[in-house]
Amino acid sequence: MAVIAAFAGSAIGLGNIWRFPYLVGENGGAAFILIYVVFTLVLSLPIFLAESAIGRGSQVNCRAAVSFLVPGRAGRWFGFLMVLTPLWLLSYYSVVGGWSMDYLIRALSLEFIHSTPDQLAGNFERFISHPWMPMLFHLSFLGMAAAVVAFGVKSGIEKFCKWSIPTLFVLIVLIAVYSLTLPGANRGVEYLMKPDFSKVTAHTFIDALGQSFFSLSLGTGIIITYSSYIKKGENLMVAGVGTAVSDLTFALLAGFAIIPAVFSAGIEPGAGPTLIFDTLPFIFSNLAQQMPFLSAVVAILFFAAIFIAALTSAISLLEVGVAYLTEEKEMSRGRACALLFVLCGAFGTLCSLSFGPLSRVRLLGLNLFDFADSAASNVFMVLGSLISVILAGWVMPRSELFRELTNGGTLRANARLFPAARFLLQYVTPIGILTLILSSML
Numbered sequence: 163m164a165v166i167a168a169f170a171g172s173a174i175g176l177g178n179i180w181r182f183p184y185l186v187g188e189n190g191g192a193a194f195i196l197i198y199v200v201f202t203l204v205l206s207l208p209i210f211l212a213e214s215a216i217g218r219g220s221q222v223n224c225r226a227a228v229s230f231l232v233p234g235r236a237g238r239w240f241g242f243l244m245v246l247t248p249l250w251l252l253s254y255y256s257v258v259g260g261w262s263m264d265y266l267i268r269a270l271s272l273e274f275i276h277s278t279p280d281q282l283a284g285n286f287e288r289f290i291s292h293p294w295m296p297m298l299f300h301l302s303f304l305g306m307a308a309a310v311v312a313f314g315v316k317s318g319i320e321k322f323c324k325w326s327i328p329t330l331f332v333l334i335v336l337i338a339v340y341s342l343t344l345p346g347a348n349r350g351v352e353y354l355m356k357p358d359f360s361k362v363t364a365h366t367f368i369d370a371l372g373q374s375f376f377s378l379s380l381g382t383g384i385i386i387t388y389s390s391y392i393k394k395g396e397n398l399m400v401a402g403v404g405t406a407v408s409d410l411t412f413a414l415l416a417g418f419a420i421i422p423a424v425f426s427a428g429i430e431p432g433a434g435p436t437l438i439f440d441t442l443p444f445i446f447s448n449l450a451q452q453m454p455f456l457s458a459v460v461a462i463l464f465f466a467a468i469f470i471a472a473l474t475s476a477i478s479l480l481e482v483g484v485a486y487l488t489e490e491k492e493m494s495r496g497r498a499c500a501l502l503f504v505l506c507g508a509f510g511t512l513c514s515l516s517f518g519p520l521s522r523v524r525l526l527g528l529n530l531f532d533f534a535d536s537a538a539s540n541v542f543m544v545l546g547s548l549i550s551v552i553l554a555g556w557v558m559p560r561s562e563l564f565r566e567l568t569n570g571g572t573l574r575a576n577a578r579l580f581p582a583a584r585f586l587l588q589y590v591t592p593i594g595i596l597t598l599i600l601s602s603m604l
């Protein structure tokens with residue numbers, strides 16, 4: 163359970179509560195969900211198994227693990243990419259983590275309840291473009307993640323995830339129940355359940371794939387790093403399926419918590435990345451006119467859920483770099499956390515300022531935050547995932563992959579599933595990923 167909780171802690175995060183609902187809203191609802199679920203089971207789960215087998219097989223940080231399989235310069239670079247990707251991601255992820263922290267404080271101070279919807283209009287825009295406030299929250303959020311990681315894997319990460327993940331499930335179920343009882347929520351439910359394939363384009367598939375990788379934390383060295391701490395007796399297939407199922411369930415619950423509420427308030431679900439921060443306070447304020455107490459409680463629970471989910475994922479992002487620095491550069495955990503806090507804090511600050519003072523700085527037509535996000539989820543993570551499946555499917559000896567996924571053949575059910583899993587790994591996943599990349603370029 164502790165292993166699944168740590169994996170789920172990494173997987174369940176802003177990707178489920180912030181990214182998933184707005185992508186569903188932008189891509190027409192149920193059809194997107196269907197594609198996303200299929201991709202997770204057919205493409206992402208095999209990548210998860212590949213990365214966990216590499217990690218536990220090698221028992222070292224992800225840069226060294228990749229170098230074992232690919233000696234020489236290429237291996238060093240691949241491994242390095244997997245250490246850098248999560249740090250890159252963490253830099254802008256903690257900007258959004260900072261927003262969730264600010265919104266939790268606003269919910270606690272009952273701001274949404276005491277303001278009229280009109281007074282809240284433009285609030286989020288004003289906040290993210292402020293010259294220093296979001297930066298301060300970003301750094302505080304990052305500092306908290308660094309503090310937990312500094313305590314180590316057993317006393318920091320495992321302990322934190324063991325209580326926070328069940329708490330998150332309880333919170334999101336409560337919020338979904340509340341949301342489903344709102345007047346007009348049934349239109350949202352229909353949107354989530356009745357696929358409209360006329361809205362599906364090549365982009366829908368790419369968005370669904372990127373979201374599936376992002377949500378399961380694939381291609382970033384995290385699964386490799388966490389798996390290197392797993393004991394030999396644990397069942398990797400059960401850990402993989404358990405993580406994927408809890409991640410999917412949580413995403414769907416988040417969809418049912420947010421989309422019906424959005425419909426009930428008569429708001430368009432396709433608002434994009436600002437969806438939850440922009441529309442939810444508005445919904446809470448609207449409802450406060452009839453039920454102020456309930457509305458205040460749900461607002462607090464909601465932003466607390468986002469904040470906790472973001473923090474457990476940020477912790478996993480940091481652990482990859484810390485494992486590398488402590489194992490290869492013999493740095494203490496405290497020092498490694500401090501160094502990475504400075505580096506990610508600096509890059510994240512630039513991303514944070516890209517909504518305000520640095521909004522004119524553009525790379526490939528995008529501001530720094532959007533550039534960082536699209537480079538991470540559309541390029542680095544896809545590349546990292548592709549490298550992992552090729553390593554596990556084609557470079558790692560079959561016997562070694564078999565040993566890791568079946569515990570030396572002692573897990574009978576796994577041994578029976580092994581040929582299918584290896585087939586997915588060797589052919590279906592790499593061909594699927596390449597096809598989607600090529601089709602998105604056309």
Ligand code: PFF
Pocket residue numbers: 172173174175176177178248251376377378379380382383384475476478479
């Ligand atoms: N899976 C996390 C989420 O859904 O928010 C984000 C994430 C964490 C992505 C760790 C990648 C990663 F390596």
